[in-house]
Amino acid sequence: xxxxxxxxxxxxxxxxxxxxxxxxxxxxxxxxxxxxxxxxxxxxxxxxxxxxxxxxxxxxxxxxxxxxxxxxxxxxxxxxxxxxxxxxxxxxxxxxxxxxxxxxxxxxxxxxxxxxxxxxxxxxxxxxxxxxxxxxxxxxxxxxxxxxxxxxxxxxxxxxxxxxxxxxxxxxxxxxxxxxxxxxxxxxxxxxxxxxxxxxxxxxxxxxxxxxxxxxxxxxxxxxxxxxxxxxxxxxxxxxxxxxxxxxxxxxxxxxxxxxx
Numbered sequence: 225x226x227x228x229x230x231x232x233x234x235x236x237x238x239x240x241x242x243x244x245x246x247x248x249x250x251x252x253x254x255x256x257x258x259x260x261x262x263x264x265x266x267x268x269x270x271x272x273x274x275x276x277x278x279x280x281x282x283x284x285x286x287x288x289x290x291x292x293x294x295x296x297x298x299x300x301x302x303x304x305x306x307x308x309x310x311x312x313x314x315x316x317x318x319x320x321x322x323x324x325x326x327x328x329x330x331x332x333x334x335x336x337x338x339x340x341x342x343x344x345x346x347x348x349x350x351x352x353x354x355x356x357x358x359x360x361x362x363x364x365x366x367x368x369x370x371x372x373x374x375x376x377x378x379x380x381x382x383x384x385x386x387x388x389x390x391x392x393x394x395x396x397x398x399x400x401x402x403x404x405x406x407x408x409x410x411x412x413x414x415x416x417x418x419x420x421x422x423x424x425x426x427x428x429x430x431x432x433x434x435x436x437x438x439x440x441x442x443x444x445x446x447x448x449x450x451x452x453x454x455x456x457x458x459x460x461x462x463x464x465x466x467x468x469x470x471x472x473x474x475x476x477x478x479x480x481x482x483x484x485x
Contacts, residue, residue, distance in 0.1 A: 230452045233258035236310040238302070240293055240350065241320030243270035246369060246419060249441035250317055250448050251278060257452070259315065261286040262306040264293070285310075293320045293346030294338070303353045312361070316354050317448065318347045318368045325382040336385055344389045348396060358409050365410040367451055369444065370394045372417045372466050394462075401461055410459045412451040416444050417467035439467055 237254045241247035243265035251263055255278040263286060265271045271288035279286050289305045291298045306313055321343045324335045347368055358364030371390040373380055379387040394413055401411040420438035443465060451460045 230257045230449055232315075232452065235259045235314040236262065236306070236312060237315040237317060238262040238264070238306050238313050238354070239317040239319060240264045240291065240346070243267060243274050243288075246416075246441045246444045247317075247319035248274055249445040250319060253442075253445035253449055254315070254317075255282040255284050255286070257449070258282075258284060260284050260310060262302070262310065262313070263288045264291040264302050264320070266290065266292055293350065294341035296349055299346070299350050299353055303350070307357075312357060313354050314363070315365045315367065315452070316351065318350060318366075320346060321369065324386060326385075327382060328384045331385055339385055339389055343386070344393050347393055351400070355404070355409070359404075359407045362408040364408075365412070365452065366397075366400070366404075367412045367448055368393070368397055368414065370397070370413045370415050372415045372464060375415060375464060375466070398461070401459065405459065408456075410451075410454075412460050413462045414444060414447050414451075415462060415464035415466075416447065417465065419444060437467060439465070 232254060235258075237259045239247055239251050239254070239261065242251045242261075242263040247263075247265070251261055251274065255261060261275075261278065261284060263271060263275055265274075265288070268288075268290050271290065275286045275288040278284060287305065287309050289302050291302045293299060303313070322338065324331070324339060326332070326335075351366055351368075355364070355366070358366075370393055371387060373383050373387040374391045374394045376387075379391070394415075397411055397413045404411055416439060418438050419441055447463045447465055451463060454460050
């Protein structure tokens with residue numbers, strides 16, 4: 225599909241994890257579609273740079289709000305700032321996430337809480353904060369980057385903590401669709417394969433020829449464009465785009481590697 229088939233002029237999109245990687249690619253795509261943006265990320269510098277770049281290049285309005293999605297008060301502040309600036313949120317795109325892969329018996333025990341707060345509660349809490357206004361208006365679209373690893377049964381080695389939470393998130397979002405459809409709110413889960421982004425940058429051992437097989441963040445932005453292009457009476461519930469040439473295991477993912485926090 226052509227990106228031009230999506231017209232979001234006048235719409236407001238809130239995107240987490242949006243200063244780099246997949247989040248930045250999605251923010252750029254939605255700016256191309258004409259949306260005004262509320263961008264959230266933990267680091268102020270890259271956030272400000274992204275906001276300035278998108279405003280200058282696409283003529284949209286945008287603000288950046290520093291936010292740690294693991295913290296409820298940060299999420300509350302994010303939504304308050306978005307509504308203060310733009311009055312409402314039409315599209316929420318949950319992207320922010322962290323990665324931690326280990327054989328389970330070597331998994332740092334403190335990582336469980338970190339993964340739960342960022343990769344599960346970060347999504348669920350933010351949706352809970354945004355959704356009452358959408359219900360009142362009977363309009364909105366919730367788009368969530370989940371994980372293609374949730375399609376693998378059993379969960380890939382080394383992904384037990386990460387992927388089990390993502391599977392819980394996927395189940396939550398499926399259920400949320402059934403609750404929200406009567407309010408004309410769309411719920412879409414994205415299940416991408418391994419993407420060449422900041423989440424996989426820590427896999428230093430991956431050879432260049434193997435890294436070239438990873439998906440590009442723009443491939444995930446394509447999934448968002450497709451979700452937003454669907455007619456009003458169609459809800460793309462789950463979109464999976466998986467690597468054609470790459471397995472979940474070595475040489476791409478070595479389960480002894482973990483992202484530096």
